[in-house]
Amino acid sequence: MSDGRASESRVIEELLAFIGADGADEDAFNRMALAVFAHQFEHNQPYRRFAVQRGRTARTVKSWRDVPAVPISAFKELTLTCRPPEACERVFMTSGTTQGVRGKSHHPTMAVWDRSMTLNFRRRFMQDRERLRMGILFPTEEAMPNSSLARYLALAMRTFGAEGSRNFLGDGGLDIAAVTEDLARAEQAGEPYSLLGASYSFVHLMDALDGRRFALPEGSRILDTGGFKGQSREMEADAFYDQLSATFGVPRRSCINMYGMTELSSQFYDDGNEACPSVKSGPHWIRSRVVNPLTGEEVPKGTVGVLVHHDLAHFNCASAILTEDAGIAVEGGFRLLGRADGADAKGCSLAVEEFLKAARV
Amino acid sequence: MEREVAGYLPGLPADQVDWRTLTFARGNEALEVAVPVLTDAQVAALAARVRDAARRTLKTRMVADIAATIDRAVARLLDRDDPWRRKAERLLPLVTGYDAEMVRLGLTGYLKTFRRPELQKFLVEDFANPSILDDFQPMPKGGFAKAFGPELLLHVWAGNVPGLPLWSLISGLLVKAGTVGKVPTAEPLFAGWFAQILAEVDPDLADCLAIVWWKGGDEAQELIWLAQADTVVAYGGNDALAAIRGRVPITTRFLPYGHKISFGMVARAALDAGKASMVANRAAYDVVRYDQQGCYSPQLFFVERGGRVSPREFAGYLASELAAYETRFPRRALSMAEAGSVASWRNVEEMKSFAQPTRTLLGDPAGAWSVAYADAPEGLSPCGLNRTVTVVAVDRLEDAVPGLAPHRAFLQTVGVAASPEELHRLAGLLGAVGVTRICALGRMTAPEAGWHHDGRFNLLDLVTLTEIEQSAEQAADAFARYVD
Numbered sequence: 001m002s003d004g005r006a007s008e009s010r011v012i013e014e015l016l017a018f019i020g021a022d023g024a025d026e027d028a029f030n031r032m033a034l035a036v037f038a039h040q041f042e043h044n045q046p047y048r049r050f051a052v053q054r055g056r057t058a059r060t061v062k063s064w065r066d067v068p069a070v071p072i073s074a075f076k077e078l079t080l081t082c083r084p085p086e087a088c089e090r091v092f093m094t095s096g097t098t099q100g101v102r103g104k105s106h107h108p109t110m111a112v113w114d115r116s117m118t119l120n121f122r123r124r125f126m127q128d129r130e131r132l133r134m135g136i137l138f139p140t141e142e143a144m145p146n147s148s149l150a151r152y153l154a155l156a157m158r159t160f161g162a163e164g165s166r167n168f169l170g171d172g173g174l175d176i177a178a179v180t181e182d183l184a185r186a187e188q189a190g191e192p193y194s195l196l197g198a199s200y201s202f203v204h205l206m207d208a209l210d211g212r213r214f215a216l217p218e219g220s221r222i223l224d225t226g227g228f229k230g231q232s233r234e235m236e237a238d239a240f241y242d243q244l245s246a247t248f249g250v251p252r253r254s255c256i257n258m259y260g261m262t263e264l265s266s267q268f269y270d271d272g273n274e275a276c277p278s279v280k281s282g283p284h285w286i287r288s289r290v291v292n293p294l295t296g297e298e299v300p301k302g303t304v305g306v307l308v309h310h311d312l313a314h315f316n317c318a319s320a321i322l323t324e325d326a327g328i329a330v331e332g333g334f335r336l337l338g339r340a341d342g343a344d345a346k347g348c349s350l351a352v353e354e355f356l357k358a359a360r361v
Numbered sequence: 362m363e364r365e366v367a368g369y370l371p372g373l374p375a376d377q378v379d380w381r382t383l384t385f386a387r388g389n390e391a392l393e394v395a396v397p398v399l400t401d402a403q404v405a406a407l408a409a410r411v412r413d414a415a416r417r418t419l420k421t422r423m424v425a426d427i428a429a430t431i432d433r434a435v436a437r438l439l440d441r442d443d444p445w446r447r448k449a450e451r452l453l454p455l456v457t458g459y460d461a462e463m464v465r466l467g468l469t470g471y472l473k474t475f476r477r478p479e480l481q482k483f484l485v486e487d488f489a490n491p492s493i494l495d496d497f498q499p500m501p502k503g504g505f506a507k508a509f510g511p512e513l514l515l516h517v518w519a520g521n522v523p524g525l526p527l528w529s530l531i532s533g534l535l536v537k538a539g540t541v542g543k544v545p546t547a548e549p550l551f552a553g554w555f556a557q558i559l560a561e562v563d564p565d566l567a568d569c570l571a572i573v574w575w576k577g578g579d580e581a582q583e584l585i586w587l588a589q590a591d592t593v594v595a596y597g598g599n600d601a602l603a604a605i606r607g608r609v610p611i612t613t614r615f616l617p618y619g620h621k622i623s624f625g626m627v628a629r630a631a632l633d634a635g636k637a638s639m640v641a642n643r644a645a646y647d648v649v650r651y652d653q654q655g656c657y658s659p660q661l662f663f664v665e666r667g668g669r670v671s672p673r674e675f676a677g678y679l680a681s682e683l684a685a686y687e688t689r690f691p692r693r694a695l696s697m698a699e700a701g702s703v704a705s706w707r708n709v710e711e712m713k714s715f716a717q718p719t720r721t722l723l724g725d726p727a728g729a730w731s732v733a734y735a736d737a738p739e740g741l742s743p744c745g746l747n748r749t750v751t752v753v754a755v756d757r758l759e760d761a762v763p764g765l766a767p768h769r770a771f772l773q774t775v776g777v778a779a780s781p782e783e784l785h786r787l788a789g790l791l792g793a794v795g796v797t798r799i800c801a802l803g804r805m806t807a808p809e810a811g812w813h814h815d816g817r818f819n820l821l822d823l824v825t826l827t828e829i830e831q832s833a834e835q836a837a838d839a840f841a842r843y844v845d
Contacts, residue, residue, distance in 0.1 A: 049715055071704070293704030293705075322708070347522060347746070348654070349623075349654050350656070351702065352702065352744075355742065355768075355771065
């Protein structure tokens with residue numbers, strides 16, 4: 001395994017530099033992608049088997065577009081890691097399970113993940129500010145050590161949170177009294193404030209506030225992520241952002257949605273949600289394609305397909321993943337259209353989604 | 362672009378109704394379907410009209426007479442030269458995307474189960490003496506009874522299997538219920554056509570039924586209609602049904618039909634070299650018919666070890682039959698969501714086959730069918746639909762049964778290929794875990810006339826009995842003019 005470690009150190013070093021650069025053109029991205037693929041092909045055995053079965057090897061893959069994308073279900077069935085799991089610093093697990101099995105992403109070091117998150121978060125969420133007081137509608141990293149979202153929010157607070165930033169979700173659930181107090185304080189102090197958390201936590205908060213409204217000062221922001229996942233009532237995106245905006249006095253253009261996955265090491269953001277669905281985009285170390293899920297071929301621009309993400313920061317597992325999210329490529333990014341599953345089933349035949357839902361109850 | 366109007370709204374002039382357009386396309390052909398969007402006042406007027414007309418005419422007709430009317434309407438649809446039939450053959454493939462020949466064959470087979478003799482069977486399945494729908498009949502316990510259908514029966518249909526609404530619509534007519542049916546957006550035409558044909562062949566019944574539309578989940582429209590009905594029959598997923606149930610007044614009878622999972626069982630007796638390929642052909646037919654959209658469509662096959670043909674070989678047979686059917690009845694074009702479901706299922710199967718080398722996935726990702734093979738039972742799980750199916754090897758067929766038990770609420774049809782003794786033994790085990798229909802492979806998607814949908818009584822569930830107890834008769838004697 002000494003080879004593996006040497007290869008890994010080299011990839012990490014190159015990646016940190018790559019991520020830290022101002023940008024990357026097609027050639028630069030391609031070079032880095034091929035180096036990461038070579039590392040994964042060499043040291044991640046299940047991924048290698050998958051690639052070979054798709055007729056792709058380190059020798060035949062010449063472009064990042066040819067790197068075989070593993071379906072996200074693979075993270076549930078296979079241990080996709082270059083470094084042995086027991087030697088990894090951190091493992092993130094998906095919240096959703098299939099018959100009790102969670103998808104896992106192993107991280108030998110958090111250095112790349114952290115660098116990816118902070119650089120991108122600074123640009124897309126913080127914009128011109130160094131620090132911002134944050135209210136986090138999600139449990140702490142200690143409470144959920146396997147949650148990539150808990151890590152994300154903890155890192156955001158640690159790196160960019162102004163004094164007084166804190167989590168409002170603990171063992172006792174959402175601390176409504178404390179959020180209310182903090183919001184009222186920000187309102188009075190005239191100091192920009194930010195609320196960050198799972199989309200469903202915002203629904204819980206708004207329901208608990210029962211019509212009470214705040215007018216957060218100019219420059220305040222909201223970040224929601226992950227959708228409702230059956231944890232709260234479902235809301236249409238427009239209704240959700242209208243209500244967020246009305247409840248907290250934050251214009252929809254300052255309500256930012258983050259799109260991330262346990263199976264990635266980088267996140268996508270929109271530039272606010274004045275119109276839905278918003279255009280999402282990622283930093284220069286991640287590229288996305290829209291494909292036909294069955295053939296894997298790119299669909300013509302402007303037509304709906306399933307998203308494939310190629311995240312170079314996800315160097316230890318598999319950088320190219322085939323999601324189950326429907327999307328459409330547009331200028332400057334893609335529009336996310338929700339899950340591409342049988343939720344709109346046409347017949348009366350029981351589909352997987354409903355079956356799993358029943359099995360969870 | 363061709364335009365067709367959906368629905369049937371007696372007494373409401375088309376120009377006073379607001380219409381919305383649904384667009385359907387298949388290849389180069391496209392069709393616009395206008396669906397009605399009714400105001401609260403129109404809903405109330407329509408409900409009152411149907412209720413009154415049913416009270417005046419339908420309720421006074423003999424059930425045999427109603428069956429004869431239905432028979433005449435069905436005959437029109439069975440006649441391939443009839444304009445209605447021609448329209449159905451032309452437009453239903455366009456709307457649903459199913460192969461035209463499959464729709465044609467499916468329609469004929471299905472409609473045949475509603476001819477007069479079949480309707481008579483249908484009636485006696487639920488009523489030992491169907492005259493109980495016409496008049497008070499003597500009862501074995503003494504006294505008399507008459508069965509009354511609801512004054513206003515509301516059907517909330519779902520799904521894109523052509524003609525499916527006919528089941529409950531005809532059931533309602535047979536019990537003399539004023540009928541309002543809400544057509545599904547996925548196939549909004551057939552029920553309205555049937556209503557128009559009925560009105561043509563029997564103008565007296567023209568006002569006894571209406572076919573309407575609202576967007577699935579439209580709470581406001583649903584609430585108004587639900588408040589009008591005496592009985593509600595609804596089809597759909599459990600979430601949709603739960604939402605409807607929450608809006609049905611407590612005094613209204615609610616009959617939900619949820620999504621189901623069905624499967625096949627192949628015993629080793631059916632697995633000799635000669636029989637196995639025929640069995641695989643029939644199994645494949647059940648998969649191909651309506652691309653597994655029906656609750657009765659098989660999603661997996663349990664295949665017994667120990668026959669001449671192994672379960673793994675049977676999976677191969679099934680794959681070749683599916684490939685052959687693709688030429689004859691091509692799969693309809695899938696939406697991106699449907700393709701996503703198929704892809705997700707295939708991906709999971711493929712990943713499992715990496716982890717467990719005994720598992721296999723047959724079929725090309727870009728092809729129109731897939732067969733997964735699992736070497737051991739691992740609990741029941743739906744497939745990706747649209748011609749994706751799992752073959753599960755078992756030492757003995759009954760080994761599959763314990764894995765079914767937790768899913769009782771979802772089980773429906775089992776297609777069985779086994780010896781007579783085994784058939785009956787398995788039937789006992791399957792019935793005990795909640796299976797309600799056992800049939801031959803090749804017949805899974807064509808329930809016989811008079812079947813009990815999800816094990817329930819299609820007609821009996823709709824009626825209430827009014828009983829004259831013996832005491833009333835005896836007491837009446839005391840008040841007769843001729844009393845001694």
